[in-house]
Amino acid sequence: MATGRTHRPATRSRGIPEATVARLPLYLRALTALSERSVPTVSSEELAAAAGVNSAKLRKDFSYLGSYGTRGVGYDVEYLVYQISRELGLTQDWPVVIVGIGNLGAALANYGGFASRGFRVAALIDADPAMAGKPVAGIPVQHTDELEKIITDNGVSIGVIATPAGAAQQVCDRLVAAGVTSILNFAPTVLTVPDGVDVRKVDLSIELQILAFHEQRKAGEEAAAHEGAVPAPAGRDDSTDQGPDGDVPAVMPA
Amino acid sequence: MATGRTHRPATRSRGIPEATVARLPLYLRALTALSERSVPTVSSEELAAAAGVNSAKLRKDFSYLGSYGTRGVGYDVEYLVYQISRELGLTQDWPVVIVGIGNLGAALANYGGFASRGFRVAALIDADPAMAGKPVAGIPVQHTDELEKIITDNGVSIGVIATPAGAAQQVCDRLVAAGVTSILNFAPTVLTVPDGVDVRKVDLSIELQILAFHEQRKAGEEAAAHEGAVPAPAGRDDSTDQGPDGDVPAVMPA
DNA sequence: TTGTGTGAACGTTTTCACAGCG
DNA sequence: CGCTGTGAAAACGTTCACACAA
Incomplete structure (x- = not known):
């Protein structure tokens, strides 16, 4: 990844x-x-x-x-x-901002592994005015309007995006414009950034889908080993033609 | 990963x-x-x-x-x-259990990307008796004692561990013993599992450390200007103040 | 003409296996 | 000895570039 x-x-x-x-x-x-x-x-x-x-x-x-x-x-x-x-680079202090303080953002803010290694949560930022001032993990949430000032004042170069997918690119653009050069993205979107900016993504649903792939393969192998039952979509088969399936995606339950 | x-x-x-x-x-x-x-x-x-x-x-x-x-x-x-x-394998339905319903577990339970693709949260499990019965994301939390029964009854083969690090291996062992063969681990621990069980891990602090490594390198490159050609760093200039840290702490080998 | 599909070149990562230092 | 450090080989992954189908 x-x-x-x-x-x-x-x-x-x-x-x-x-x-x-x-x-x-x-x-x-x-x-x-x-x-x-x-x-x-x-x-x-x-x-x-x-x-x-x-x-x-x-x-x-x-x-x-x-x-x-x-x-x-x-x-x-x-x-x-x-x-x-x-x-x-953990012998120095890295101030970090977390943008998007929902369940995930709160979980990140509370995550102990942060502080224990060079990382310091410099600010929590959320777009919801109702959140402003509310403390999460002992740190008061600030409004998005303050984003640029916060980055500049604290010399933040690492930003964490935990917003909904729809807001991620916009937040990313503002972070980058304000001087952030490393981004950890939890939103399920592909972020576009200028050269020189690093993005890493953590995507829950991708991880699950990879597990599902292997899980499915296990099931297929088992079936093949036991009875002569058709091992579903095991390894690569042909069915190259669009004939049989045509369309009809539809997720079918087990 | x-x-x-x-x-x-x-x-x-x-x-x-x-x-x-x-x-x-x-x-x-x-x-x-x-x-x-x-x-x-x-x-x-x-x-x-x-x-x-x-x-x-x-x-x-x-x-x-x-x-x-x-x-x-x-x-x-x-x-x-x-x-x-x-x-x-997303054309079939994958029941999933989430163990450890703290901030992170709750975030995962609420994550929309789950349901939208073949995955169904079959149960939420937590060790805290006070959580039992409390609904999170519309699903009542069940106590860890029920773990084996839940796995069996629902035919769960994918488990998500969002517990503290200390509990992760134990939870993992129980999941595996009950029949789970794919695990997504959010706890900062290396899990040991038998052959045939897949583990994927998502580790926030590792991602941040990788970013820090590259961030540090960027800072170093700026200082050490090689040839005058192609200064690379685009638009924004470095306001990466906050003091370079070139010290050399104690701890040396014998 | 257009854009897929793919052999072949290239680059990266892992593994092997053992020389050589303490 | 035991265990590190490392060339060399193997495996894996990416990119190139172009034949060829539509």
Whole structure:
């Protein structure tokens, strides 16, 4: 689930592969847990298990950061925590605004994982005047009219969009115009942004649909294995012709 | 955001690449929008733009499904909607349970994208006895004690975990034991599941950390001007004050 | 002519397997 | 020894470019 941005590095993409970057937070979380238990060192095998990846991948990932391990021993937990944090830019404070304070926005505002790692909720913004002033997670909600001022005054460069789909692009445009260069989008829309702005999206319904795909395949396999029953739309079949189906979409219940 | 356990290259993976599957919901959404506007056909170029991908990729993706387009014309919108829906398993009804009805669980329960595509919230489950019976999104919350019965009675195979991290693995184990084979995990934990069970995770804090990494790089690039050519950063100038953080905290290896 | 469908080139990510350091 | 770090191979994914159907 990459981002909406086209990977077009006009300049050298010198550095850590994107796939590795996406795993660093995972390692960091596992390492933090070890750190809290005062574990001094871990092997790639142990850490990989805790992070849910395989150890060769983990070692390769770490090799992009430098040689932070000790052969025959493993990695120093505290040191690695620091190195990864630094690489991810978590040794600095990132003020974040959340736009759209519905159930989801409130859930995000209350999410503990925010504050615990470099991120600080600088403001909550909603279009509903009735929300203005109401505190959510201890932070008073401000009206959308204030958006530009809030961004500027707080030096916000990361924005979270939790509005309905219809409002997302407009909010996005305003965030970008005000200076935000990274956006986390929860609205089920494709956002269009200028070059240099990063967008990542989190889309609940997409995740469910991917699960449904695999679930369906499992069911088909099972049927095929058991009885000779027609394994529904299993693997790729032909039916290339538009003849049989023609149209008639309609979602049919089980 | 792949699965939790090691991927299963077991046998004939005869079928659609994972990367393609992950994009089908995107295409489906764009197509549904076109369908609602009664647009009869689209070209790969148009549809790709609407979905935020490039057209070659889209055509390749569709080629895995079959030859559903017409050369010189494009794709029949209704027909494609149906074919993709079928491929994703959305022509059948998927009962889903959501466990953990806090802010996030409530947001998910209220999320419209659920019902609109094959998914039906069969039950809401929470460990807090005080929640029991309280309706959320029109559905009464049930206590965790009922979990197994709910799964069985409703034939649920997809579960959503929106509990605190500490409870997630336990809930997961119970879901799996009761028959759930696909899990969407919102808790910031690595879930361990038996083979044959699919896990997808949605992790807010990981997404933010990835954004922070790129944001940091942007800031660094600005400072270190390589060659004078192509300064890249478009319109807006950097008002990214808030003080650069070049310190070097304690914690060093022994 | 138009725009799909696809082999082939290219780029990225994962995995393997082992040299070599502590 | 045990475990890291890393070339090289394999797998996977994207993009190119064009033959060819409508």
